[in-house]
Amino acid sequence: MDNLLRKTLRVSDPRDPDQIANALLNFYPEEADRDRREQAGLPYSGVPDYVPQARNTGPSSVEMAQAQDDLERDLQTLSTSSPLKDIRIEMIGWGRSIRQLANDGLAAARLALDSVNHDRAMSARRQLGEYSRLARYVGTLTDGSAILFRRFAQSCDVLAGLILVAIGEGLASNGITRSTSIVRSAAGELQARRNAVIMALRSLTGSVESTLGQEDWPRGIEAYRNLVQQLEAGGQADLRALLEENALSQAMDDLVDLSTGASVEGLRELSTASAMLVHRFQRLIQFGQSIPVPIDVPITSGPPESPPLVAFVSSLQLFVDAFVSKGSSRLLYVARPPIIVYGLYGAGGPDQGAIRLMNLTIARGFLLEQVDCFAGCGCDDDDISCQVLLDYLLFLLDRAIDLYAVGTDPDGLGEQERRATAVGLAIGAALDLTNQLSNPGMLVCEFSDKLKNKLSVIRGELLDPFGAPAAWDPGLKSLMVRELRIAYQAEDQTERLVRSLTPQCDFNVFNFRNNQSLIRWMIRAILQDMFGVGTNLPSPVQMPSPIASSMASMGQNRPDYWSA
Structure with missing residues (x-):
């Protein structure tokens, strides 16, 4: 009971009535305020005064209403169009799914300060983009209904x-600014991580009751003893204090309270408070991981072989990761005019990633205009293939914008931006494919000079920050390959769906080269020409050999079936 009172009320002596009384007043602030008002002779009614709430009329509320109305009109047109009566049921299904996505996405976007709602909003945006690309694909291959599908895709x-x-x-x-920390973990998840650290610490220090068997060794106690000795020898008194349960709980609770209070003031405090405290946690993790430190006696025995210490260090690292990887605030520069950003949302201005994000969003509008203009240029096989190619590049550009929107690296060179380079490779491959000087007769597309220049600018925005191909490190190449392979697999599934919704005509877009579709052929060519790899994704599960199979293969001097 004493421990429960200490943990819940945060008192040092649960038998002191003054501490308990003050703690209860802090624990029940509404009742305490009512008692103080009663003592002062003031009204102490618990019913708050009515405060009228202003209607949310943000700068995009009118546009949202107009966009939803346009979507309803386009869905109604598709589901009642006579040329599309064969797929009327499918169009009704599209409408039901897209309405749900739009409502969920917009509702979650308004609460994007919460990580769960932010992820829901970005997921809805991604799925709306996939429906848009699918509608353009189907419309391009459906005679007489292309304009209907393209209007729907635009909505x-x-x-x-x-x-x-x-x-x-x-x-x-x-009130979020560029310097505000946005924690990318939900409140329940942070609390679970905090509890895991406390349980691991108890297991390490031996406070959890357990009976050692004849073949068991006190690995946790031995590791804890060695860790304490090394901290004392290194003069790390502040880290030694974190090995006490109450001190560690208090430190973690302070961070959790600031990050889960749904208060902007708390998040601003977190941006500075977390940096100091998280650094202490990271130093303790380094000691626990036996990283060499400048002390006389290095950590050589005990800790690396101690499962309790490894569990404590891993759980503490998991808790720290929630505050190290912060959310992105780049979308401030998409929602607000650049002329008012400086001063209101930070004195530093947008970082390099935010600048590229703004450039990509501006370029997307111009590219969409040119793509829609090209849609009415003809209906032969080359025109259809070129239209499908442009629509795919537009879809990829949206994915690059999504990646830059969640990026956090101030130099714009983080993993999100590195993954977006695959879009730059695809745009470059499309420009080379349609270049009649380097590939005469491969694919004749009458792209305007403005369109070609804009595609080149977008490719430069995505690839130039990382230098020439010779300067790409293996990690960047690995990310490019993975993104291209994922795009290849996704395109295969999209083509199957498009074939089921369009007339069974022998389009060249499905039989471009070697009985492959245009898009998949282009992605395969990028992987083979630039990286010398195929399109197959690695197996997600690597099955280890069972003990019986390994022993049998060793005894019979034959290869193991599982490892073959």
Whole structure:
């Protein structure tokens, strides 16, 4: 009971009535305030005064209503169009799914300060983009209905874009600035991580009752003893204090309270408080991982072979990761005009990633205009193939914008930006494929000079920050290969769906080279020409050999079936 009172009320002596009384007043602030008002002779009614709430009329509220109305009109047109009566049921299914996505995405975007709602909003945007690309694909291959599908795709694009604006608007209306920390973990998850650290510490220090058998060794106690000795020898008194349960709990609870209070003031405090405390945690993790430190006696025995210490260090690292990897505030620069960003949302201005994000969003509008203009240029096989190619590049550009929107590296060179380089490779491959000087007769596309120049600019925005191909490190190449392989697999599934919704005509877009579709052929060519690899994704599960199989293969001097 004493431990429960210490933990719940945060008192040092649960038998002191004054400490208990003050702790109860702090624990029940509403009742305490009512008692103080009663003692002062003031009204102490618990019913708050009515405060009228202002209607949310943000800068994009009118646009959201217009976009939803346009979507309803386009869905109604597709589901009642006579040329599309063969797929009327499918169009009704599209409408049901897209309405749900739009409503969920916009509702979650307004609450994007919460990590769960932020992820839901970005997921809805991604799915709306996939429906948009699918509609353009089907419309290009459906005679007489292309304009209907493209208008519908445009409505999906507008809603997907408004989700990004709503996320940035929600951050801006809550007072988020560039320096504000946005924790990317839910409150329940943070609490679970905190509890895991405490349980691991108890197991390490031996406070959990356990009986050692004849073949068991006190690995946790021995590791704890060695760790304490090394901390004392190194003069790390502040880290030694973190090995006491109450001190460690208090430190973690302070971070959890600041990050889960849904208060912008708390998040701003967290941006500075977490940096100091997380650094202490990281130093303790380094000692626990036996990283060499400048002390006389290095950690050579005990800790590396101690499962309790490894569990404690791993759980503490998991807790720290929630505050090291912070959310992105780049969408502020999408939702707010650049002229008012400086001063209101930080004195530092946008970072390099935010600048590229703004450039990509501007370029996307111009590219969409040129793509729609090209859609009415003809209906032969080359025109259809070129249209499908442009629509795919537009879809990839949206994915690059999504990656830059969640990036956090101030130099714009983080993993999200590195993954977006695969889009730059695809745009470069499309420009080379349609270049009649380098590939005469491969694919004749009458792209305007403005369109070619804009595609080149977008490719430069995505690839130039990482230098020439000779300067790409193995990690960057690995990310490029993985993104291209994922795109290849996704395109295979999209083509199967498109074939089921369009007339069974012998389009060259499905039989471009070697009985492969245009898009998949292009991705395969990038992987083979630039990286010398195929399109197959590695197996997600590597099955180890069973003991019986390994022993049998050794005894019979034959290869193991599982490892072959």
